[in-house]
Amino acid sequence: MASDSSMDSVDFWQNKCREQEELIKTLTGYCVKVIQKHEELLSNYQHTQDQYGVLKGQVKKAREVLDPVIREYQELKAKYDIAIQCQRAAETYATKLNSSNVKMKRQSQMILSKIAQGENIVEINFEDDGEDEVEDDPKQYYESLNKRIEDLSAENARLSANVNALTEDLELEKEKNENLKKRLDEYRVELKRSNDRVSRQGRELLQLAQTSEAALIEYHSLQDQCKLEIDKHKAANERAQQLKAETSAAKRQSAFLMSNISGDHKLMKALIDLEELTTKYESDKMTFENKISALEQELQEEKSRSGLQALEDETETLTKERDELLQRLAESEKLSIEAQSQHSELQRKYAHLEEKYEKSLDQARIPAPPPPPPPPPPPPVRTGIMALIAGGRKKQKQIKQQRLxxxxxxxxxxxxxxxxxxxxxxxxxxxxKPVLKSRADGVQLSPGQQSLPxxxxxxxxxxxxxxxxxxxxxxxxxxxxxxxxxxxxxxxxxxxxxxxxxxxxxxxxxxxxxxxxxxxxxxxxxxxxxxx
Structure with missing residues (x-):
């Protein structure tokens, strides 16, 4: 019966080992598939990075070509605006000259008609109300126009320089904005990876907890089953030893009865002593076997405790890793918040620069402001008595400072x-030495003291x-x-x-x-x- 129970336990553990081996093989196959998938994704990522580098180089070349083109376009646009303004001013001046010529022709015809009629030319009243200042002094008008053209050219150059500086600042801010956007995207990707990692770790911890709980339940059931088997084995061994002792005693008794030496008292006493020793040996053997089984059970319990301690240590390490991942997640979230704040600040600066740029473009069309008023006159110089008073005060201050x-x-x-x-x-x-006064007689001096002060x-x-x-x-x-x-x-x-x-x-x-x-x-x- 004991042999049948031991064979059943061996078969059970062999089946359990086969199931674990099949599970390990399945997990190994999954691991190989995951590694292959990871290598494929890694190659795709490398190919994408190469394409990104090529496109980035092309964009950089396009930007290098685009900046001089924009500058040349702005210069041509400024020249075109100046040419349009000059053309309009010339057309206005030509219109004025044409109208003045027509007026002069009418007046000359009127004078010729008066002369033909024989009237006095001196009495003719020429109305010059509509005459332009250009007809009186064209050179002065030309000089004023040239001066105005020079002022406008200087103002245009100044505004162009301001526009170029603002454009450069705008480009720098754009580059900073792009860099911050890239960093923000990287932080977001890192945050997503961290979240995925944390969720994966959480799932693994949950799965580990479930597995540990199932293993613990199975361990307790196996432990109970093992205890039952051990108890059965002990009872079977005790019964077998008892039967064996009884059988040997019955054999000796039958042999003794069948023998013809019943009259020998010494031999009878020796057989009785042998039987007592045999029963004592069997009882001692059973006692020691019980002690050995108890010690083996304690050893197994200690091993199970060490296994539980290992599981607890592993759970603690996984908990620490989870805390570290949560801390890294919080740091990445903090960095992303800082990047977003920097991004919003740069957007605000960008909008401010665009506003300044538009204001500078608007100021290019507004005439220059008038010059500032002259500075106020200096304070009057002190003369006479006030100068002497101020000089005396100054000298007294110098004397006090020198004394200090x-x-x-x-x-x-x-x-x-x-x-x-x-x-x-x-x-x-x-x-x-004392002077004029001596030590008082009633004062007692110490041995180390010579005199009183x-x-x-x-x-x-x-x-x-x-x-x-x-x-x-x-x-x-x-x-x-x-x-x-x-x-x-x-x-x-x-x-x-x-x-x-x-x-x-x-x-x-x-x-x-x-x-x-x-x-x-x-x-x-x-x-x-x-x-x-």
Whole structure:
């Protein structure tokens, strides 16, 4: 019975394999047909591209020939218009001359008739109301006509140049428009291809989902069938082992009964032990076979799980490809929208250029506008007191700007030396001597501290001077600080007096000059002093 079930399962799987092979052969035939169709379409596309290149070259040659023909036609048309205008002006002038000649003939006949009648010619009143200005001064009329012809020729040349420039711009815009149309067509073709690709991918995904669902259903049915077969196989094996054990036990018992050794107790005990071992062996064998079948079933389940994982991975990759295709589709749609906007913008420019071109053609028939009015006279020149006031204001502004540029105040070399010496002493760490005041008795100093800072010490005085000079904003503020600098009781004042006495001893004795304030631009900041 177990062998029949195993043969049925083998036949089932063989039939399944044959069906899959037939399906693969059918798909292979379809693939070959599709490849042949693709090659045929590719050859047709190449042939169409060659024809398109030939036609494009012919169109380019025709355009190259068409541009000079259009220019020559425009020049001939302009000359023809000028000739027509000249002919009309000549005909008008000839008509006027003919009418004046007829009038003069009538007047001469009237004079001859009056002379024949013996009347006085002086008393005859000739009415010259209808006489044209050309009869009085024809040269002036000719000059005015020539001048007008020159003006019209210059205007015609200017308008022709404008028309040519606008024509060139129009051609450039047309070329840009054609290029954008081509790009738009390419984008549309690419968009159509992308849509087709997306729809094809969607159909393939749908087909894959349906196939995966059918395969999963079939897998579950086969798994259930396999479990049933395994259970049947286990039951058949167990029954066969049980029957085999019973048969062997019955054979041994019959042999034992038929033998004549029933009186031997040792042999009887050995046969009983052998029978027990046989039954134990069969039971252990069945247990191990059950364990092996359970492990095989777990292995098959693990394989099926790995197959499902592979299908899930493939589905995930296809989903990613679909998302990428949708993103590319959105980008192509965005590019097509931008191309359409550029196309509409170029169409608007094209319409604007055509309008300008038509306006220029209309202006060619309109006479030139009158010249612009002369510019207004320049403002009157200031003289006298106003000039002096303006000059004084200008000089004051220049003085203020010069003061701000130079830092506000002049530099005194003595004060520079004093400040340099004090800064050197501060940087070198030389202890400053107290002046007029000593340390308080009740103040306890730390071991590392030598002395307390005095109120009139050089450092505190120097800090006060620097702060006051930084706060000063003008020369008046600095001159107001001169009294604060002449503090002879302080250490800074004593140092300054020593330097001044040395300088006076080297030179002729002279009264002590009042020190100038220090220049603002040379005062370092407190942070820079700390760094120094």
């Amino acid at each position: 540029a130079n830092g506000g105040v002049t530099v005194n070399q003595d004060w520079n030396k004093t400040f340099e010496e004090m800064m050197k002493r501060i940087n070198s760490g030389t202890a400053l 005095e109120e009139n010490s050089a450092v505190s005085e120097l800090e006060g001077i620097l702060k006051n000079m930084k706060k000063a904003k003008s020369e008046e503020d600095l001159t107001a600080m001169d009294d604060a600098f002449v503090n002879t009781e302080s250490e800074l004042g004593q140092t300054f007096n020593k330097i001044l006495k040395k300088k006076q001893g080297a030179e002729n004795p002279s009264p002590r000059p009042t020190p100038y304030p220090r220049k603002l631009s040379t005062i370092p900041d407190e942070g820079e002093e700390d760094k120094a």
